[in-house]
Amino acid sequence: MSAPAMDRTLINGFEHRDDGSNLRNQAVALLAGQELPTTRDEEYKYTPLNRLNEVAWVPGPAMQPELADWINHLLPEVEQYRVVFVNGKYDASLSNYSDLDIAFLRDGHPVELGQLATANESSFEVAAHLGRLSKPAMPLTAAVNTSAFSDGAIIRVDRKLSKPIHVAHIATGKNATSAPRTLIVAEPGADATVVETYLSDGETLSLPVTEVFVHTNAALEHIRLGNEDLLARHIGLVEVRQERDSTYRSYNIVFGASLTRNDINILVAGENAHTRFDGVIALDGDQHADNHTRLDHTVPHCESFEIYKHLLAGKSRGVFNGKIFVHQDAQKTDAKQTNMTLLLSPHAQIDTKPQLEIFADDVKCTHGATIGQLRKDALFYLRSRGIDEATAQGLLVYAFAAEVFELIQDESLRRALEQMLLAKLGTS
Amino acid sequence: MLEIQNLHARVEEKPILKGVNLTINPGEVHAIMGPNGSGKSTLANVIAGRDDYEVTEGTVLFEGEDLLELAVDERAVRGLFLAFQYPVEIPGVSNAYFLRSALNACRKASGQPELDALKFMALVKDKAKSLGLDSSMLQRSVNEGFSGGEKKRNEIFQMAVLEPKLAVLDETDSGLDIDALKVVADGVNALRGRDRGFLIVTHYQRLLDHIVPDFVHVMADGRLVKSGGKDLALELEQKGYSWIEEQFAGKA
Numbered sequence: 001m002s003a004p005a006m007d008r009t010l011i012n013g014f015e016h017r018d019d020g021s022n023l024r025n026q027a028v029a030l031l032a033g034q035e036l037p038t039t040r041d042e043e044y045k046y047t048p049l050n051r052l053n054e055v056a057w058v059p060g061p062a063m064q065p066e067l068a069d070w071i072n073h074l075l076p077e078v079e080q081y082r083v084v085f086v087n088g089k090y091d092a093s094l095s096n097y098s099d100l101d102i103a104f105l106r107d108g109h110p111v112e113l114g115q116l117a118t119a120n121e122s123s124f125e126v127a128a129h130l131g132r133l134s135k136p137a138m139p140l141t142a143a144v145n146t147s148a149f150s151d152g153a154i155i156r157v158d159r160k161l162s163k164p165i166h167v168a169h170i171a172t173g174k175n176a177t178s179a180p181r182t183l184i185v186a187e188p189g190a191d192a193t194v195v196e197t198y199l200s201d202g203e204t205l206s207l208p209v210t211e212v213f214v215h216t217n218a219a220l221e222h223i224r225l226g227n228e229d230l231l232a233r234h235i236g237l238v239e240v241r242q243e244r245d246s247t248y249r250s251y252n253i254v255f256g257a258s259l260t261r262n263d264i265n266i267l268v269a270g271e272n273a274h275t276r277f278d279g280v281i282a283l284d285g286d287q288h289a290d291n292h293t294r295l296d297h298t299v300p301h302c303e304s305f306e307i308y309k310h311l312l313a314g315k316s317r318g319v320f321n322g323k324i325f326v327h328q329d330a331q332k333t334d335a336k337q338t339n340m341t342l343l344l345s346p347h348a349q350i351d352t353k354p355q356l357e358i359f360a361d362d363v364k365c366t367h368g369a370t371i372g373q374l375r376k377d378a379l380f381y382l383r384s385r386g387i388d389e390a391t392a393q394g395l396l397v398y399a400f401a402a403e404v405f406e407l408i409q410d411e412s413l414r415r416a417l418e419q420m421l422l423a424k425l426g427t428s
Numbered sequence: 429m430l431e432i433q434n435l436h437a438r439v440e441e442k443p444i445l446k447g448v449n450l451t452i453n454p455g456e457v458h459a460i461m462g463p464n465g466s467g468k469s470t471l472a473n474v475i476a477g478r479d480d481y482e483v484t485e486g487t488v489l490f491e492g493e494d495l496l497e498l499a500v501d502e503r504a505v506r507g508l509f510l511a512f513q514y515p516v517e518i519p520g521v522s523n524a525y526f527l528r529s530a531l532n533a534c535r536k537a538s539g540q541p542e543l544d545a546l547k548f549m550a551l552v553k554d555k556a557k558s559l560g561l562d563s564s565m566l567q568r569s570v571n572e573g574f575s576g577g578e579k580k581r582n583e584i585f586q587m588a589v590l591e592p593k594l595a596v597l598d599e600t601d602s603g604l605d606i607d608a609l610k611v612v613a614d615g616v617n618a619l620r621g622r623d624r625g626f627l628i629v630t631h632y633q634r635l636l637d638h639i640v641p642d643f644v645h646v647m648a649d650g651r652l653v654k655s656g657g658k659d660l661a662l663e664l665e666q667k668g669y670s671w672i673e674e675q676f677a678g679k680a
Contacts, residue, residue: 380479
């Protein structure tokens with residue numbers, strides 16, 4: 001009996017660029033014999049990606065949208081260095097990063113290396129970073145991205161920046177696919193905030209991959225905002241590597257898209273590193289978001305703190321899988337993971353799976369998950385001061401999630417995210 | 429302004445209030461004292477509208493209106509205030525946002541214009557200071573990480589801002605050291621006036637050294653069993669509650 005014909009609709013919906021580089025070759029070879037994961041795959045149990053084959057995807061065409069149509073989604077109230085890509089192609093007219101040196105990938109190749117690259121050394125080895133963390137052999141989606149990406153930002157910082165760098169990816173066009181690629185390198189002495197925003201105006205599919213290097217004594221705040229159209233699909237991968245004495249803070253925010261699957265993998269490779277990785281996932285209607293995080297503590301004396309908060313209304317469904325591996329050498333690790341969910345409707349659903357695997361014997365690790373409704377005593381307290389029931393509920397729902405934003409350093413950015421959260425909750 | 433007649437209330441199946449009668453007129457400060465478990469806090473919470481309690485009999489009128497028919501927030505915007513025995517921590521909601529929302533709800537109900545953030549801050553900063561609260565607390569989450577004394581002062585601060593017609597203080601003195609007690613008492617005394625009533629629920633007489641009541645009532649086994657002037661509080665302090673309990677417990 002012959003196997004059923006392989007369904008490669010999604011894979012064929014991307015423009016693959018077999019340019020002969022090692023990176024592409026590996027990815028293309030890997031894709032040759034692969035299909036999208038089904039529910040039989042434990043890692044995709046609640047979010048079978050093979051259903052993405054039901055849409056006739058096409059490579060996102062070259063487009064030049066008007067700034068006026070998108071500016072409201074580009075954090076206009078935040079002073080920022082802005083770099084915008086449309087369907088995976090750099091758009092100079094929407095970008096504005098004046099006094100910052102940013103390098104780019106163009107058609108898959110690094111170009112336009114700025115002064116940062118030449119200040120202390122002859123060249124910055126993009127090849128030494130690009131594709132190093134996101135091995136194409138890991139999730140299939142990484143292979144699709146690696147085979148198909150064209151343009152991307154190479155953010156390299158070695159000092160304290162006074163305003164956030166905002167990398168925005170706009171997906172536009174019916175059934176358009178895009179493969180955004182971003183490389184972030186925080187060099188020693190860096191102290192920066194990078195915001196990635198994902199936007200769409202319809203039924204689009206984005207498969208972004210972001211690789212993040214946080215070198216010795218660097219601090220990076222990394223905000224990833226999924227704010228696409230409610231018809232969009234988003235399958236994202238973030239790979240992070242932290243060195244000694246580094247600080248990495250990740251905020252994974254999901255408001256948009258009908259289907260989201262994010263994998264955020266953090267490798268802590270140097271001692272005395274601090275990691276904070278949080279999520280705010282607010283869904284309504286039929287939205288489905290599946291967030292997988294994995295953190296590997298491989299060395300001693302590191303601490304990590306993770307909190308994921310879901311606010312689920314309508315018939316929405318959240319999936320959370322948080323793995324923390326404490327390897328044998330990672331003594332004195334202090335790791336805490338929490339997943340809290342508010343179910344705002346009887347039809348909303350959460351599947352949560354915290355997972356701690358500890359191979360060292362002198363560590364402090366906790367994890368926990370709570371699922372519930374609003375606190376009755378808090379509701380009574382607010383109402384006893386004259387705040388009506390609906391307003392009090394809204395305030396508590398908002399507060400439940402907004403707490404996560406409190407650590408965000410840039411005040412205008414924090415406010416903008418809070419406003420977006422309020423707007424999202426207002427429609428649910 | 430408050431007329432309570434034959435009020436009975438229970439928690440689940442257990443009767444707590446067994447026929448309370450009490451009238452508070454504008455300008456009066458009433459204190460209710462009594463042993464633990466006598467029903468003092470229950471009375472305060474039933475007046476405020478906490479739904480853990482079921483009223484089985486009796487009436488409560490507030491300015492002639494049936495209070496028991498009103499929702500918690502409806503009672504508050506009509507000028508009723510409860511200072512909590514255990515103020516609630518609400519992470520993620522700043523004191524400023526919370527209190528401005530509350531004040532504007534009350535102002536809206538009485539036909540006054542709402543205050544914007546600037547006017548609100550101007551109004552509250554001095555009041556916070558007079559209660560020994562640093563105005564930076566306004567940007568902090570409601571009661572989060574506050575000490576016991578700060579929480580109680582925050583209750584009185586909220587009262588000072590909302591300017592209720594009737595304030596019910598539920599064991600506001602518990603857990604306060606003498607300095608904090610004085611601050612709280614000063615806050616209450618500053619609000620005393622012809623049009624405002626107070627109901628102060630307390631286990632100990634010491635708060636009443638600083639907030640001198642017009643009337644003192646003793647509660648035992650769900651009823652007010654004895655009423656008098658401020659001297660009654662001193663008598664209770666000297667003699668304890670056992671004679672009251674012996675005299676009235678189980679006499680139903």
